[in-house]
Amino acid sequence: QVQLQESGPGLVKASETLSLTCTVSGGSISSYYWSWIRQPPGKGLEWIGYAYYPGGTNYSPSLKSRVTISIDTSKNQFSLKLTSVTAADTAVYYCARTGPMNWFDPWGQGTLVTVSS
Amino acid sequence: DIVMTQSPDSLAVSLGERATINCKSSQSVLYSSNNKNYLAWYQQKPGQPPKLLIYWASTRESGVPDRFSGSGSGTDFTLTISSLQAEDVAVYYCQQYYTHPYTFGQGTELEIK
Numbered sequence: 715q716v717q718l719q720e721s722g723p724g725l726v727k728a729s730e731t732l733s734l735t736c737t738v739s740g741g742s743i744s745s746y747y748w749s750w751i752r753q754p755p756g757k758g759l760e761w762i763g764y765a766y767y768p769g770g771t772n773y774s775p776s777l778k779s780r781v782t783i784s785i786d787t788s789k790n791q792f793s794l795k796l797t798s799v800t801a802a803d804t805a806v807y808y809c810a811r812t813g814p815m816n817w818f819d820p821w822g823q824g825t826l827v828t829v830s831s
Numbered sequence: 832d833i834v835m836t837q838s839p840d841s842l843a844v845s846l847g848e849r850a851t852i853n854c855k856s857s858q859s860v861l862y863s864s865n866n867k868n869y870l871a872w873y874q875q876k877p878g879q880p881p882k883l884l885i886y887w888a889s890t891r892e893s894g895v896p897d898r899f900s901g902s903g904s905g906t907d908f909t910l911t912i913s914s915l916q917a918e919d920v921a922v923y924y925c926q927q928y929y930t931h932p933y934t935f936g937q938g939t940e941l942e943i944k
Contacts, residue, residue, distance in 0.1 A: 758924070758935055758936070758937050758938050759881065759924060759926075759935040759938075760935070761932055761933040761934065761935070772931055774931075774932040775832075775932060776932070808880055808881075810880075812928075812933075815869060815928050815929065815930075816928055817871035817883055817886045817926065817928055818871075818873075818881070818883065818926070819883040819892070820883075821880035821881060821882075822880065823879075823880055824880050
């Protein structure tokens with residue numbers, strides 16, 4: 715059974731880069747697509763984008779200029795980088811498995827990232 | 832972007848009664864080539880990630896109780912809980928995967944009356 719776990723700093727300063735990693739266990743990251751989704755406190759869900767091996771990506775237009783999602787097959791991990799963060803980027807960040815034109819399942823437990831001024 | 836609009840925003844239902852949540856998309860999510868609706872439903876309990884309940888608008892995920900059902904086609908969809916249990920208290924989201932960017936409804940908070 716595939717499991718996902720997010721890791722990374724819980725606090726990032728405004729204007730800096732948010733970096734998170736999702737470790738995939740129980741399956742190969744070379745299959746499927748791998749997404750990041752975020753949820754501001756008390757609010758709804760926003761898809762950030764996905765990556766797939768070997769090197770394909772698709773990003774939400776609203777974040778595309780600031781986002782990079784990449785895959786490391788040697789570690790069975792994928793990562794999120796979001797540049798020039800502001801308070802509006804404060805959210806719980808989830809990683810999830812998806813596919814081309816597909817739902818999200820399973821999800822990681824999520825990690826709260828707070829942007830401080 | 833496809834806008835997903837859920838109704839109501841919140842809902843209170845008595846234990847054992849039926850709960851119905853609606854989801855409307857701003858354009859059709861029915862793919863004519865395979866006659867599938869690219870719509871999923873999720874359940875999110877406090878402090879937990881969303882859990883997949885339904886995909887292809889009406890296919891129940893393995894392990895999901897059969898009191899949960901999905902229906903609808905094109906732009907109008909419904910999630911029904913036939914007999915509400917205490918453990919069903921949660922926020923429910925619909926999501927379209929017909930086109931990028933994938934988008935979610937704003938969520939419907941379900942509580943016990």
